[in-house]
Amino acid sequence: MLQIDCSIKLNQKIFKYKHHFELKNRCIGISGDSGCGKTTLLRIIAGLETNAQGNIKLNNEALQLSDENFIKPAFKRDIGFVFQDTRLFPHLTVLGNLKYALKRATTVKFSLEKVVEAFSLTPLLQRKPLMLSGGEKHRVAIARAILSSPQLLLMDEPLSGLDSAQKVELLKYLKYIKTQFDLSIIYVSHIEDELKTLSDEIIYLN
Structure with a gap:
């Protein structure tokens, strides 16, 4: 369960979110x-918008309680974020990028081998991001x-910038996440x- 009841002012606009x-x-x-x-909603949940005011709880654990002047740092929230621009470390190989995530994990649920196989990454492990296609x-x-x-x-338009063939291919992998990994996902598109194709429920923001 994710509970969010907060607001934020950005560029003279006020965004209000109240969702369970x-x-x-x-x-x-x-x-x-x-x-x-x-x-902005994803960034607030992830702890990347520290000017938001209100309360956020994930599985009954407080991530933010503004009345108590409490905000949990982003790196302690146990939340994964896939950005539109991927944000891979350019100086690391694919393997180095993956191993970095393993080092940051508080509890290792998935082996490197399982994830590499699931996403067909074996031929890419020694390449750096500049040598990769968008997909x-x-x-x-x-x-x-x-x-x-x-x-x-959290996934913020992960198919953005891809051509039709790349989108079709990546959609197959996204479906695989739902069936093979015990993960809860909030997916913006x-x-x-x-x-x-991917969602169990769709919420429309005004």
């Missing part, structure tokens, strides 16, 4: 027009997030077909 998400092994899709605050970078970024063994995986 039933998460257990489910994918919650988040949709809405451009600028409605989809990415390959996204696969590595998702695999890295999974290897951190998070309670919750403005593509309706994409959300219907």
